[in-house]
Amino acid sequence: MNLAATRAIYLFEMARWGRTLLQSIVAPVLSTSLYFIIFGAAIGSRVPEIDGVSYGAFIVPGLMMLLLLTESTSNAAFGIYFPRFTGTIYEILSAPISPLEIVIGYVGAAATKSIILGLIILATASFFVPVRIAHPVWMLAFLVLTALTFSLFGFIIGIWADGFEKLQVIPMLVLTPLTFLGGTFYSLNMLPPFWQNVALMNPIVYLISGFRWSFYEVSEVDVRISLAMTLGFLGLCLVVVWWMFRTGYRLKP
Amino acid sequence: MTTIISVSNLAKTYASGFQALKGVSLDIREGEILALLGPNGAGKTTLINTICGLVTPSSGTVTVAGHDHLRDYRAARELIGLVPQELSTDMFETVWATVSFSRGLHGKKANPAFIETVLRQLSLWDKKDSKIMTLSGGMKRRVLIAKALAHEPRILFLDEPTAGVDVELRRGMWQVVRQMRDNGVTVILTTHYIEEAEEMADRIGVITNGEIIVVEEKAELMRKLGKKQLMLRLGAALAAIPDALGTYKLELDADGRALTYSYDTRADRTGITTLLNAVRDAGLQVTDIETRQSSLEDIFVDLVRQSQ
Known part of the structure; x- marks a missing residue:
């Protein structure tokens, strides 16, 4: 293993993040805090409890998940797309480094960033609403697994994209709506039966439900199914990345 | 002289059907400066990029100091430094950070003293803390050379090192290349400035339409032809x-x-x-x-x- 190379990529990516703290930390934390203030504290105080959890606390796992998914995806996508765009990717591709080491460097850095952001959001949330974590280990497991999976997903988008627009399309037009409709702000049980079934086709539902279970032990679907869905998507992303490097898709002519 | 890179029957056909290399065979000798001379679109860059692992060959083999460049890519690539034709740089990074990054990427332990030597050789030392975006084109080219040298390669590929560079800088670049050779580095450069090949090279390979039509000692080539x-x-x-x-x-x-x-x-x-x-x-x-x-x-x- 060329661990020095993985470390170089990882630190390079973390340094890039460090240069843009305002955009990379302050902005997402501020926008998520606004959700807490508006939905948690202001409107939430007039919404009845859901499954015995106050509304403000109920939305915390969903909002963390929203941030985790969008930040992991867009961070990792940008991380690998930018060197492709500027041409500096030549150096990565001609270095004595394996695809696995490249992926660990880029995806590891993107996942680290979104885990840090998730934890900052959690800390911020506890200022506004009473947060309780029933299964901290599972909470962290879901956090890490989701961050890794969606960083990997972002990496795929970053290789697939051939313009800045495509880079934004998936996070903005697919992930954000699916997360909003995936039970960030409500329980699926509040929907009519027909829409409940429709909602179950949304993979994000399983992520939020499992994550919320680790906080409050309430969930819409079995937590094992949530875990299996996350691992399944992780596996799928790994296969796609493996295929991309094997064929040199959009990397090598 | 021993052969450090051996290219045999290398062919590359791009997805568009364009045949950029048509069975190129070439032995590069350790310690020499080899100039690959050819018109635009002759296949110079494809040849270099294939040896360096940026382009997947359609057929043929390349060995670098005996290591197959695909099967044994780690050992092969460790020996090679590549300076691409385009000025592709991380514009927001400092010179020091980007050159140190290149060294890390090749699995080498940090060695600030060595990086300092490289930057001084290339007259970049006083720019080490400058962001690359603030540098002139000639300096950016030298940053790319510094990056390629950061892991102490034995072979240096320079793809059109003096394209778009003024006469004075070009002479400076030649001096740098000679210095590399004196340090024992094998240098392969592509150029379409014939003057450059005449000035620099020990041997000259002429490539056109994806084929090497002649490889010869410079003096011999001029005497023969x-x-x-x-x-x-x-x-x-x-x-x-x-x-x-x-x-x-x-x-x-x-x-x-x-x-x-x-x-x-x-x-x-x-x-x-x-x-x-x-x-x-x-x-x-x-x-x-x-x-x-x-x-x-x-x-x-x-x-x-x-x-x-």
Whole structure:
């Protein structure tokens, strides 16, 4: 293993993040805090409890998940797309480094960033609403697994994209709506039966439900199914990345 | 001299169907400066990029110090530094950070003293904390060279190192390349400046239409393929070449005051003595004699024209 190379990529990516703290930390934390203030504290105080959890606390796992998914995806996508765009990717591709080491460097850095952001959001949330974590280990497991999976997903988008627009399309037009409709702000049980079934086709539902279970032990679907869905998507992303490097898709002519 | 890179029957056809390399074979010797000379689109960059792992070959093999460049890519790539043609840089990074990054990428432990030496050699030391975006084009090119040298490679590929660089900087670049060679680094450079190949190279490979049409020691190439010309300045203008000199394939210049005779330096008999005798017998007065050797440029143009 060329661990020095993985470390170089990882630190390079973390340094890039460090240069843009305002955009990379302050902005997402501020926008998520606004959700807490508006939905948690202001409107939430007039919404009845859901499954015995106050509304403000109920939305915390969903909002963390929203941030985790969008930040992991867009961070990792940008991380690998930018060197492709500027041409500096030549150096990565001609270095004595394996695809696995490249992926660990880029995806590891993107996942680290979104885990840090998730934890900052959690800390911020506890200022506004009473947060309780029933299964901290599972909470962290879901956090890490989701961050890794969606960083990997972002990496795929970053290789697939051939313009800045495509880079934004998936996070903005697919992930954000699916997360909003995936039970960030409500329980699926509040929907009519027909829409409940429709909602179950949304993979994000399983992520939020499992994550919320680790906080409050309430969930819409079995937590094992949530875990299996996350691992399944992780596996799928790994296969796609493996295929991309094997064929040199959009990397090598 | 030992061979450090061996390319054998390397072919590359792009997805568009364009055949960029048509079975190229080439041995690169350790410690030499090899110039790959060819017109635009000849396949120079594809050849370099394939050796360096940026392009997947359609067929053929490459070994670097005995290591297959695909199966044993780690060992092969560790030995190689690549300076691409495009000025692709991390514009928001500092010179120091980007050069150190390159060293890490090749699995080498940090060595600030070595990076300092490289930056000083390339006159970049006082720019080490500058962001790359603030540097001039010539400096960016040198940053790319510093990046390529950061992991102490034994082989350096320079793809068009002086394209778009002014004359003074070009001479500076040549000096840098010579210094690399003196440090024991094998240098392969592509160029379409013939002057550059003539100035720098130990050997020259001419590549066109995806094929290497000749690889030869520079001096040998010029001796073998070069022509020499003898020009006789005449005391009085001629209207036409005298019949007595008709067998010599002479050319008369426009004002009739000079005769040019082309000859092969390798031939046993150049025919110069008999020509001079015939000139005297024809009663022509010669006021001056000049000889001229064809330049690499003439040779190159001839070779490329022949292959087409």
